[in-house]
Amino acid sequence: MRKHLTLLATTAALTASPLVAQDLTVTSFGGAYGAAQMEHMIAPFMAETGVNVLFEDYGGGIAEMKAQVEAGNILWDVVDVEVIDLERACAEGYLEVIDQSVLPAGDDGVAAADDFIPDALANECGVGNIVWSIVFATNTTNGPGPQTIAEFFDVEAFPGNRGLRKRPQVNMEWALIADGVAPEDVYETLATEEGQARAFAKLDTIKENIVWYDSWSQAPVLLNDGGAAMVQSANGRIFAAIQDDGAPFEIVWDSHVYDLDVWAIMKGTENLDLAMDFIKFATRTVPLSGMQDVAYGPTRLSAQALLPESIKQDLPTAHLEQGLKADGIFWADFGESLGEKFNEWLLQ
Amino acid sequence: MTNISQTLAPEDARNAAREVRRQRLKAFLFVVPLLVFLIFAFVAPITTMLYRSIYNPTVANLVPETLTALEDWSGEGVPDDAVLIQFATDMKRMANDRTSGQLADEINRALPGMSSVTKSTARDLRRVEDTDIATNGAALLLEADDRWGEAATWRAIRDAGAIYSASYYLTSVDLERDRDGNIVQRDTQIYVQLYTKTLKMALIITGLTIILGYPLAFFMAHASSGLANFLMVFVLLPFWTSLLVRTTAWIALLQTGGVVNSTLQWLGIIDEPLELLYNEFSTILAMTHILLPFMVLPLYAVMRGIDSSFMRAAISMGSSPLGAWSKIYLPMSLPGLSAGALLVFIISIGYYITPALVGGTDGQMISNIIAFHMQVSNNWELAAALGSLLLLLILVLYWLFDRFVGTDNLKLG
Numbered sequence: 001m002r003k004h005l006t007l008l009a010t011t012a013a014l015t016a017s018p019l020v021a022q023d024l025t026v027t028s029f030g031g032a033y034g035a036a037q038m039e040h041m042i043a044p045f046m047a048e049t050g051v052n053v054l055f056e057d058y059g060g061g062i063a064e065m066k067a068q069v070e071a072g073n074i075l076w077d078v079v080d081v082e083v084i085d086l087e088r089a090c091a092e093g094y095l096e097v098i099d100q101s102v103l104p105a106g107d108d109g110v111a112a113a114d115d116f117i118p119d120a121l122a123n124e125c126g127v128g129n130i131v132w133s134i135v136f137a138t139n140t141t142n143g144p145g146p147q148t149i150a151e152f153f154d155v156e157a158f159p160g161n162r163g164l165r166k167r168p169q170v171n172m173e174w175a176l177i178a179d180g181v182a183p184e185d186v187y188e189t190l191a192t193e194e195g196q197a198r199a200f201a202k203l204d205t206i207k208e209n210i211v212w213y214d215s216w217s218q219a220p221v222l223l224n225d226g227g228a229a230m231v232q233s234a235n236g237r238i239f240a241a242i243q244d245d246g247a248p249f250e251i252v253w254d255s256h257v258y259d260l261d262v263w264a265i266m267k268g269t270e271n272l273d274l275a276m277d278f279i280k281f282a283t284r285t286v287p288l289s290g291m292q293d294v295a296y297g298p299t300r301l302s303a304q305a306l307l308p309e310s311i312k313q314d315l316p317t318a319h320l321e322q323g324l325k326a327d328g329i330f331w332a333d334f335g336e337s338l339g340e341k342f343n344e345w346l347l348q
Numbered sequence: 349m350t351n352i353s354q355t356l357a358p359e360d361a362r363n364a365a366r367e368v369r370r371q372r373l374k375a376f377l378f379v380v381p382l383l384v385f386l387i388f389a390f391v392a393p394i395t396t397m398l399y400r401s402i403y404n405p406t407v408a409n410l411v412p413e414t415l416t417a418l419e420d421w422s423g424e425g426v427p428d429d430a431v432l433i434q435f436a437t438d439m440k441r442m443a444n445d446r447t448s449g450q451l452a453d454e455i456n457r458a459l460p461g462m463s464s465v466t467k468s469t470a471r472d473l474r475r476v477e478d479t480d481i482a483t484n485g486a487a488l489l490l491e492a493d494d495r496w497g498e499a500a501t502w503r504a505i506r507d508a509g510a511i512y513s514a515s516y517y518l519t520s521v522d523l524e525r526d527r528d529g530n531i532v533q534r535d536t537q538i539y540v541q542l543y544t545k546t547l548k549m550a551l552i553i554t555g556l557t558i559i560l561g562y563p564l565a566f567f568m569a570h571a572s573s574g575l576a577n578f579l580m581v582f583v584l585l586p587f588w589t590s591l592l593v594r595t596t597a598w599i600a601l602l603q604t605g606g607v608v609n610s611t612l613q614w615l616g617i618i619d620e621p622l623e624l625l626y627n628e629f630s631t632i633l634a635m636t637h638i639l640l641p642f643m644v645l646p647l648y649a650v651m652r653g654i655d656s657s658f659m660r661a662a663i664s665m666g667s668s669p670l671g672a673w674s675k676i677y678l679p680m681s682l683p684g685l686s687a688g689a690l691l692v693f694i695i696s697i698g699y700y701i702t703p704a705l706v707g708g709t710d711g712q713m714i715s716n717i718i719a720f721h722m723q724v725s726n727n728w729e730l731a732a733a734l735g736s737l738l739l740l741l742i743l744v745l746y747w748l749f750d751r752f753v754g755t756d757n758l759k760l761g
Contacts, residue, residue: 063723088726091449091467161604166709167724191461211626212708225605226621329464332452336725337460337536343717344538346709347545 023052024274028080030057031217032240032294037080040290041282048281051274059215061085065094069267076266077275081126083119083260084169087328090125096265096272097124098279106302107285115285117317119260119325120299126262127283128299130291133258133316133323134170137238138230139223140248145230149255152230153178153202155209160229163222166212168342169331170232170257173324175202177255187330196338200345212346223249239295239314253319259326260299394739401516401732407508410451411438415509418502423527426497429486435505436473436485443470457727458504465493503527516733539717539734543741546713549632550696556636557692558685561643565684568644569651580648587641595705598634599625602706626708634702639695643688650684687758690749694742714738 026042028034034057042053056076058064062085068074081089089095100121103112113121120128136152138145142160146152152162153175164171176186176195179202189195203210211228213219219233220241235256241247263282265275281287288298289306297317298304304317312318356364408415417431426432442448448470449463456463469492473481476488489496507515507525518524524534564583568576586594601607602624609621624630654677662672700715707716714734721731 059723061723063726066726087467088449088453088463091446091452093446093449097446210709213626214704221603225603227604227625332467333456333461333463336457336727339720339725340536340538343712343720344536346712347538347541 023054024078024271024278025054025056025076026078026080026278027056027058027076029060033236033296036291036293037282039293041287044287045278045281049277051278053278062089062092062094065089065266066092069094072268074266074268074270077269077271078278079264079266080129080261081264083123083126083262084326084328084331086123086126086262086264087332089264090123091332094267095125096267096269096275098127098265098276100124100127102276102280103127104280104284106300108302108305110302115300115302117299117301120262123262126264127279129261129263129283129288130296131258131260131299131316131320132296133235133253133256133319134232134326135235135238135251135253135256136230136232137219137223137249137251139226140250142229145250145252147252147254149174150178152252153206155206158229159209161209161211161222161227162206163211163213163219163228163231163233165216165219165232166214166346168338169335170326171203172196172199172338172342173257173326174232174255175199177324178202183255183324186324187327190338191330191334196341200341203345220247220249223247235314235316236294236296243295251314253322256316256319256323257326258316258320258323259328261296397732398736400729401736402512402514404454404513404516404729405511406450407454407505408511410442410447411435411505411509414438415506418506418509421502421506423503423506424499426499427502431502432489432496433482433485436481436489437478439466439470439489440473440476440478440481443474453726454508455501455504458508459495459500462495462501462504465495469493469496516729517737519730520733520737539714542712542714542717543737546697546715547741549628549635549711549713550693552632553635553639553696554689554693556632557640557643558689560636561640561647561688562685565644565647565651566681568648569654570656583641583644586637591638591701594638595634595702598630598637598706602630602633625706626711628707628711630706630708631703631711631713634706635696635699638702639692642691642695646687646691647681647684650687651681654680682753683758686749686753690746690758693745697742698738 028037034055038055042055045051046053058079060082065076065079068076081095086095090097100112103116105111106115108115116128117131119131136146136149146154146158151158172190173186176189176199177183179198181189181195181198190199211222213222216234216237219231220237222228223231223233223238224241224247235251238249238251242249242251263279265272265279269275283300285300285302285306288300288303291298292307292311292315295311295314297315298307304312307315316323414431414435417434418427421427421431439448442451448467452463452466452470455466469489472492473488481488495501507513515525518531519534520539522534522537522540523531526532564579568579568583571579599606603609604621604623604625606625608624609618612618613621658676658680659672662676663669667675697713698715699713700719703711703713704716704719707713715738718731718734718738721727721734
């Protein structure tokens, strides 16, 4: 009997201990980006508060959040979400609403509401973390490549393969811009049947020359081994290849499609206060400015001011006027139907 | 039992019966872990999947009163104000609970574009007083967006409100119901094509593993045991290597600047690099390589058991070697061949990771679109229906196989 009691007590202690230890699970995208977050946000947070942070990776999308909330088994506390997914995750009740008034002022004393760029606080479920961008890049060893999206779609002037990520997002926007639609009208056009047909027709003109890939990590590889003469890529990936490996790549900022990543809190987490503490900490001026390591722009003006001049031209935030803001609301509306049509088009 | 009771005293018979029961219970306890595992890992998920493909209570749980109110609506024109007011009330509640997005997703499936309309309307209504909605809800709804004045919107809500529905299965075979309830072709034709293509690729891969695996297994079965063991290591080595490593190794070999292309260019056989990667060719090549052991192992096991004197006897009696092979050896090795073919075919039909990595555009299989609906579009019901159809397809093929070849002829070793 005594043995049983000891066993029971041990089991109870074992199951109870995670609650006592105050662990916080933060989930993000890993890679160089994750490493930068570890260095500038998570490690300092652990040092300052003594909280043990478990840092996990995921591949984006809202399926895992949906699964956790539906099963009532919340494994993550804080999660890095692309704005393109944020709209749905928030409206479907997978994320907590964040009280933005508690965010600290910038290091220069400017209140958070004025210090953050407007898009960073546009959704009530997230606090902006970085501005990143989808650009195209060329390999300069083959001579000068295309300099505009229209030229990217011009197979005669610029022969060779184009590496594109296999999904309708960004590709359809670029097709319309290359076909002469003004950037501000792109999403309106894409919401109509004719607009969609027009985008597919434009994509048809380069279909033979497209190499499709599935994950951002493949883009610099394709460009490097000659699988493609030009690729669509997250700007940070190309930047890292140029910076770290001295790759002969050139980033073209024309009509880049930029988007934000935000920190958000899983609905129903037991560590709500701690999660909020983490977000307040991670989105302060200095931690945000560390995101320049991977060429992503910080979402606070005070953090942008801290950056050295040499890096500024490599960040999406220096090229916003040439770019198009990815429309999360549009893709929440048309993501599934265009996803099906896109797959149908691929099979043709 | 009657025997025992005749020869034994009642007391002993009871004891004996108890002993038998105890033995049975013991035997059963041994399989309990497996049984529990199977129920948790196999029966429960598949049942859930089958159920989910026809059962979707989301809308019915979100707006039950609106659906009840919609029952009397003819399906033409705008429903009564009472319906609209009820819906506006529901929308306000959902906006406060933050569940309007779930409704938005469901309506959006039938009418792309309704997701943002639903969510923004819910946001607008959150700020309106309850009394205002009770009196003026219909007008507020129409003011928020014109599309609440369209019959199509309300038909979409009514149809999405069905708790049990076969519509996901219709979508899975590129069909849908039109306004009058007739089954018609969908605008987007994709799933049937993908099923056909998946079947075609699985057949090609099975054929290739037979062409490559049969002679190899034959050679190994009749080689000296030292050589056979040595060759066996080469069959098993890739089998023990991680699937991901083998797939990425193919990427390194086949890419534009990869080993194959640069060797061919160096030899002067080709001028321009060949497009070897990210197409159907690379998918079939990599999957054939990965699945080859599943063909070789059962074949080898069966062939080892075939007495080679049968062949010698046939030839000594005047049969040609080919005739002896086709009349004696082939039928005797058929159980291994069937088992290998069935294994390879069934595994390849649901293969996911290799097509995703090396498939590019035309190397996609049905599993990739199921993953799309699970991970990206969040249409789990459609994913479940597509998965259930795949399961059905495999069961039908298995039944056909049993009918024409016979599962008695199946031997894994």
